[in-house]
Amino acid sequence: MTSPSESTSTTATSADMFSVWAPEARAVGLVLDSPDADPVPMRRAADGWWTCGVPREQGRDYGFVVTGDDDEVGPPRPDPRSTRQPDGVHGLSRVHRVDPSRWTDAAWTGRQLAGSVIYEMHVGTFSPDGTLISAIEHLDELVELGVDMVEVMPLNAFNGEYGWGYDGVAWFAVHEPYGGPDAFQQFVDACHARGLAVCLDVVYNHLGPSGNYLPEFGPYLSSADGPWGSGLNLDGEHSGEVRSYIIDNALRWFDEFHVDALRLDAVHALHDASAVHLLEQLTVEVESLSTHLGRPLSLVAESDQNDPRLVTAREAGGYGLDGQWDDDVHHAVHAAVSGERQGYYVDYGSLESLQQVLTGAFLHAGTYSSFRGRVHGRPLDVNRVPGSRFVAYTLTHDQVGNRAAGDRPSMNLTPQQQLAKAAIVLCSPFTPMLFQGEEWGARTPFCFFTSHLEPELAEAVRQGRTREFAAMGWDPDTVADPQDPETFRRSVLDRTEQTRDEHAEILRVYRALIALRNAEPELSDPWLAPVRVESGVEADDDRWLVVHRGSLALVVNLGTEPCRVPLAADAVFASGAVADADSVFCQAFGFAVVRTR
Missing domain, CATH: 2.60.40.1180 (Golgi alpha-mannosidase II)
Incomplete structure (x- = not known):
């Protein structure tokens, strides 16, 4: 009688079989269909990958039992590369492949970052139902607004029902409460049908605190702690496979889900002393895939380092990314209009600071930062790096959600103040980005919200937010409880506002400014030197x-x-x-x- 591996190995490739990387494990077993099932033994290869001959059938549930040096056998864990987690991040994985026959975007030729206007959204609060399918119902509104690219906050699977998504632990899976992978495929396809590109926010600098089982499989994490816990092992022993884990994830969104851009969260927290930084390696891989697919693929970094090398061409000594978020523009514009000077706004607000960012992208470019208490940033060569590589905005999920009460500028500023900020950004040489609801001056807050199931984790988040807000000078009594379900519910957009007088006028002006930017080449000119x-x-x-x-x-x-x-x-x-x-x-x-x- 033959074993399953013997009966299938001659007809199936290794990609069709279950496999997992666990270089330090003594044994690995494959659990199928039920967490209580007896594990199927797997075989170890010299490279630390374990395989067995059981075919990966679409829709089949599975997990892995890993035995370490202590010979203790724990419960089955999800696949680190799981493409679906139907029962949450602690449950079994499910084999899922994107169905190529469901795509209708064969004529889509893509859209580059330069020349685009971006719209950032959080799926859970963008519509009352909070799903990818319900978001499709409002895409025509974005087309009428005039935006070109929809940036979606992280969709990777995280513990709990709702959250911002930056605590994801199953990077290859789409959060089930949003609709899972099939819904994301429909969303991207619907965007492309309307001429909208899709940018996906991805997090490669850390993992969430609940459901992170990667350390049980191998040395995925670094010994160095970052601002949100342990970072990824990008330059230590076995780091080659960890880097492949990240790069394969990025390429999957481009290839299998047809996304057009990735926003890379907090790249300053990627600790990599390798000769070739992960970001440079990722740029090379994405350029190769772009050539193969025949459409532009963009990488946009979030960084607080004010380092133009991120978006400087590789041949000129940079990493070659297509864009990076520019908080200095936000701070200069917001402080000048609102008058706020607390926390990191302390150096901003003057006309000189506004003039500096509008002509040089950064205020701190090798200059002293009072908030940091040190010299910060690096000057930009405006003759070599276009302004379109800097994403500018009047607000983002961070700049609203990281306020104590999640209050938007619309809750503190007059409509004309909001429009003055919008005009500066939309008439700038940068790539403009709007945050959901900004276009009509939404009065709903956008708070930081979580749904951690572990009481100790929930309390740690509450205390951490209170300390953070105190450092910004905000009253701790105004801090919205991130674990209160009402904090999440209050953050859902109220679309009935759009038709009310002052909101309708704000929306009219936003549409007109975007249309003007699209109509006038001088406004979309990406170069800073002539400004x-x-x-x-x-x-x-x-x-x-x-x-x-x-x-x-x-x-x-x-x-x-x-x-x-x-x-x-x-x-x-x-x-x-x-x-x-x-x-x-x-x-x-x-x-x-x-x-x-």
């Missing part, structure tokens, strides 16, 4: 800014009183401003896009 900024200060409440973009200019009043800006121009679009013979008259926080004479 020229003028400013004027008559008094503390009388400040204005003129941003010249070729023959066009953005004139904006950043004061609380009306002002007259000396500039001979004709208005192209205005909100709270009027251009006359030799000047532009702006109400408080009014602005005008003009064509200079």
Whole structure:
């Protein structure tokens, strides 16, 4: 009588069989269908991979039992490369393959980052049902708004029903409460049908605290702790397989799920002393796949290092990424309009700081940061690196959700103040990004919320958030309890707001500004070198800014009183401003896009 491996090995490839990497295990067993089933012994290869001849049948549940040096045998664990976790991150994995026949986007040729307007969304709060399928119902609204790329906050499987997604532990699986992998396939396909590209937020710098079983399989984690726990082993013993684990995950979203871009969370927390940094290796691999697929694939980093090498070409000594988030632009714009100066806003708010970021991308570029108490950043060569490689915004999930009450700017600023911020970003040489609901001045908060099932973990999160907010100078009594289900429910968008007077006007102006950016080549010109900024200060409440973009200019009043800006121009679009013979008259926080004479 033949064993299962003997009967199938001549007709199936290794990719069709169950396998797992566990280089330090004494034994590994495959558990099928039920966690109580007897394990099927697996065979170890010299490279630390364990295999057996059982075919990976679509829809079959399975897990692995790993025996370590202590000979203790624990319960079955999910596959580190599990493509589906139907019963949560602690349950068995399920074999799942994307069905190629369900795609209808064969004509999709992709969309590059440069020239795009991005829209960031959190699936769980974007619609009342909080699923990928229900999100599809609102995609036409984004098309009408004029955006080009939808950036989805992390979808990898995490413990609990709702959360931001940055505590994911099953990186290859799509969170089941959002609809699982089939729903994500439908979502991407629906976006492409409407001309919208898809950017997926991925987290490679750490894993969540609940359901992380990777250490039981092998040396996935580094001995060095990062801000959110142990990081990944990117340069130690066995790090080759860990790096492949990350790169294979990234390529899977591009290839199998047809996504167009990845936003790489907090790359400054990737500790890699290798000669070839993980980000550079990832760039090379993605470029190869892009060539094969025949469409642009983009990598966008989040980093707090103000280091332009991330987006500098590899041949010029950089990592070659396509873009990076630029918090300095946010801080400069927000502080100038809102007047906030606490925490990391302490160095921002002046017209000089705003002028610096609009012409050089960073405020701190080898200069002293009061908040950090040290020199920070590195200067950008504006003649070699285009501004389109910097993603700019008036708010993000971080800049709202990391406030004590999750309050949006719309809850503290007038509609005209919100529009002044939007005009600066949308008329800038950067790649603009909106956060869900911003386009109509949504008044629903976006709080930090979690649904940890472990009481001790839930309490640790509460205490950690309180300490963080205290450091920013916020009243601890205003901190929204992240574990309270009401904190999550209050963060769901209220779409009925869109038709109310002031919200409808904000939405009209957002649509007009995006349409103007798309219509005027000078506004979408990605280069920073030609940008020229003028400013004027008559008094503390009388400040204005003129941003010249070729023959066009953005004139904006950043004061609380009306002002007259000396500039001979004709208005192209205005909100709270009027251009006359030799000047532009702006109400408080009014602005005008003009064509200079």
